[in-house]
Amino acid sequence: MDKYYSITELTREFGISTRTLRFYEDEGLIHPERRGRTRLFRPADRHLIKEILRGRRIGFTIAEIREIIQVYKDPPGEMGQLQLLMKRVEEKREELRQKRKDIEDTLAELDNVEEACLTRLAEIGVGT
Numbered sequence: 504m505d506k507y508y509s510i511t512e513l514t515r516e517f518g519i520s521t522r523t524l525r526f527y528e529d530e531g532l533i534h535p536e537r538r539g540r541t542r543l544f545r546p547a548d549r550h551l552i553k554e555i556l557r558g559r560r561i562g563f564t565i566a567e568i569r570e571i572i573q574v575y576k577d578p579p580g581e582m583g584q585l586q587l588l589m590k591r592v593e594e595k596r597e598e599l600r601q602k603r604k605d606i607e608d609t610l611a612e613l614d615n616v617e618e619a620c621l622t623r624l625a626e627i628g629v630g631t
Contacts (some may be wrong), residue, residue, distance in 0.1 A: 507536070507543040516549075517556060527555055530565055532572060562595050 510521050527533050533551050535542040551572065558568045571591065575584040
């Protein structure tokens, strides 16, 4: 007999809301079976949810996650998916490097502004 997971089991396991799972279903990322109004999730759905959440944690958009999932389903299959994933990881890494540089630049500018303020306060005789 196949193992199925309920929406409650998965929300508890992953610490997410039922709304999140329904959103992933609406976005076509997962496809649980339906028995009346009840959603039954297969182990493959559970695995996809785990990977979707991992992708979200590292900053992938839903569209990027969908693309990665779709590449697995179409030729060239897993090889193409892994190559695409490596490309997306490098893009995300570069994006984060740029954000880090921007933050460092902003912090340096804030230091300059603060120093200018302190200098000017000293010039006009205001102690800090």
